[in-house]
Amino acid sequence: MLGLFTAMELVSDPSVSVEVIDSGHPGVGSSGRSVGMIETQYVDAGDVEVRAFGRKAYSALIDEHALPFVHGGYLRLGHSHDDIAQFERSIAAQAAAGITDAEILLPAEIARRWPQLVTADVSAGLFGAWDGYVDGYEVTQLLARLVRESGGHVRSNSQLVDATRSGSWRLETTNGTFEADVVVNAAGPWAGHVADLLGAPVTLIPQLHGAVAIELPDEKPFTPFVMDYVPGAGSEGVYFRSERKDQLIAGLHTEEVLHHGVAPDVQLGSMDGETVERIALALTERLHDVDDMRIGRSWTGIYPMSSDHRPVVGRHADDPTVVCALGAGGNGIQLSPAIGRMAADAVLERPRSFSDAVQWGQQRFAADPQV
Numbered sequence: 001m002l003g004l005f006t007a008m009e010l011v012s013d014p015s016v017s018v019e020v021i022d023s024g025h026p027g028v029g030s031s032g033r034s035v036g037m038i039e040t041q042y043v044d045a046g047d048v049e050v051r052a053f054g055r056k057a058y059s060a061l062i063d064e065h066a067l068p069f070v071h072g073g074y075l076r077l078g079h080s081h082d083d084i085a086q087f088e089r090s091i092a093a094q095a096a097a098g099i100t101d102a103e104i105l106l107p108a109e110i111a112r113r114w115p116q117l118v119t120a121d122v123s124a125g126l127f128g129a130w131d132g133y134v135d136g137y138e139v140t141q142l143l144a145r146l147v148r149e150s151g152g153h154v155r156s157n158s159q160l161v162d163a164t165r166s167g168s169w170r171l172e173t174t175n176g177t178f179e180a181d182v183v184v185n186a187a188g189p190w191a192g193h194v195a196d197l198l199g200a201p202v203t204l205i206p207q208l209h210g211a212v213a214i215e216l217p218d219e220k221p222f223t224p225f226v227m228d229y230v231p232g233a234g235s236e237g238v239y240f241r242s243e244r245k246d247q248l249i250a251g252l253h254t255e256e257v258l259h260h261g262v263a264p265d266v267q268l269g270s271m272d273g274e275t276v277e278r279i280a281l282a283l284t285e286r287l288h289d290v291d292d293m294r295i296g297r298s299w300t301g302i303y304p305m306s307s308d309h310r311p312v313v314g315r316h317a318d319d320p321t322v323v324c325a326l327g328a329g330g331n332g333i334q335l336s337p338a339i340g341r342m343a344a345d346a347v348l349e350r351p352r353s354f355s356d357a358v359q360w361g362q363q364r365f366a367a368d369p370q371v
Contacts, residue, residue, distance in 0.1 A: 001031040001136065001332055002325045003186035004143035004154075005057075005340030006347075011150035013348060018152035019178055020144075021171065023159035027140035029188060030301035031332060033268065035211050035239075035249060036139075037225055038334045039074040039131035041102065043086040045093040046357030047231070050338035052097035053354070057337035058134070067134065067142055072241060073224035074131035075110070078124045083230055087126040102128045116221055118286050133225065133241070136333055160187075163197045169321065182347050184323045185316075186339075189264035189302040191326035200322035202312055202362065205261040207303040209330060210271035211251035212279055213296030219245035220289075228286060231255045238282035247296070250279050253330055257305050264302070271298040303330040310360055311335060313342040317366035323347055324362045 003020050010018045020026075038058050040051040061067040078084055087104050094102045105127050107119040144154045158175035169180045185202070187194040192204040222242050229237025236258060240250035252275065276295055283290055306312050306327035316322040325343040328335045341353050342360065 001027075001140055001143070001336045002188065002328065002339050002343075003184065004140060004147060005336040006184050006186055006325050006343040007147045007152050007154075007340075008143060008150075009340050009344030010347060011147055011152040016348070018147065019180070020147060020152065020154040021158045021160060021173060021178065022154065022156050023174075023187075023190070025156045026144045026154065027137040030268070030303075031140055031188075032137035033211075033299050033301035034136040034333050035241075035251065036133040036136050036333055037074065037131070038069070038134060039128050039225070040094055040097070040099055041074050041076045041090065041126045041128050041131065041227075043090045043093075043231060044357070045089075045096075046355070046359070048090060048093040048099075049097055049354060050358055051334055052094065052099055053341065054334045054337040055099070055130070061139075061142065065142055065146070068138060069132055069134050071130060071132040072222070074128045074227065075105075075114075075224050076126040076227045076230065077122050078126070078230060079121055080123055084124045086230065087124055090126055099128075099130075101130050102126065114221065114223060116223060116288050117226065118288060127224075131225070134333065139333065160194055160197060163199075165319075165321065182321050182323060184325050184343055184347065186325040186343070188326070188332070189304040191304060191324075193264060195322075195324075198319070198322050200316040200319045200324075202316075202324060202326065202365070203307055204304050204327060205257050205307060206264055206266075207257060207259055207305055207329075208262045208266060208300055209251065209253070209303050210275065210298055210300035211249055212271055212276055212298035213243065214240070214248040214250050214280075214283065214290075215294040215296045216246045216248065216290065217292040217294075223248065223287075226286070227253065228282070229253055238279060238286060240283060240286075248283070248293075250283060252279060252282075255309050255329060255331075257307065257309065262302065264304075266302070268300050268302075271300055304332075305329040308364075311339055312362050312365070313339050313360040314346045314362055317363050 158173040162172040225241040
């Protein structure tokens with residue numbers, strides 16, 4: 001998805017010829033397996049800024065291209081006075097970005113709106129009413145169509161096998177050879193491998209995460225997307241939302257590298273039993289009357305994370321003809337519009353679109369790409 005949003009930015013410039021090279025088919029990897037949240041309930045100004053940009057981009061896709069979007073709301077739970085202070089900073093940052101529908105809810109108000117939630121240990125919640133979710137596969141299909149309609153090309157089943165540069169790049173794939181002046185590395189969990197082929201190394205630590213369907217014994221009140229985690233907590237937190245009145249989608253999320261990395265070609269399938277049990281236990285502690293819930297199907301995807309947990313975007317310090325658009329972790333769908341804009345700014349040598357609060361350049365790793 002990072003490559004498609006970058007392509008969408010580039011095809012608007014008539015001087016640029018755009019080829020999107022996909023080893024499979026748009027949306028068949030982790031993007032199509034995502035829970036698809038689009039929200040702005042973050043605490044740092046830079047994190048809010050890029051997500052506010054993403055909100056505008058998705059609003060345009062909704063309004064202009066009828067992208068299905070479920071505005072179910074997003075509730076981030078806090079458990080301390082420090083969390084409340086962070087939520088207050090978030091409200092200020094969101095207001096500065098033009099978002100006025102976010103609010104801080106005290107436990108009594110959370111319990112009034114959603115009585116199914118356990119709030120005894122909650123200090124406050126940061127709630128965005130506009131927020132919601134998309135189907136990642138639908139987004140990729142729409143973007144691929146729009147890129148083609150704007151004159152770009154999307155090449156499926158074209159795995160990169162070799163890359164050489166003598167003046168311009170020559171990219172050998174399983175579906176033909178392509179030439180380019182600039183290559184954007186937006187290969188998701190494969191970005192580390194592609195970087196090595198390009199001679200522009202980056203270090204990613206792909207993390208395996210997943211989600212599970214929770215079947216409820218009877219119909220329950222609607223639950224927004226609840227995230228029981230504040231960035232920087234140093235742990236994982238449970239998240240869940242209503243899919244139907246008798247079904248939840250749930251998982252564990254973190255912005256940090258907490259596990260050993262997995263190979264980018266790891267088999268994606270069902271979640272392991274231990275992780276599913278951890279999710280189920282967390283749900284019984286956060287929801288009333290779910291002791292009779294049943295575990296449904298589950299699935300996994302990859303969080304392609306950098307070592308400092310931030311995306312890596314911009315020209316590579318070792319070779320400025322390579323532009324990075326990678327390392328979005330578990331936030332790829334909501335960060336893709338901002339990453340695409342930043343990558344296009346680098347390709348077209350335009351001024352920065354974001355403030356100095358957003359420092360995602362690859363140059364921060366220039367001294368040691370393994371850091």
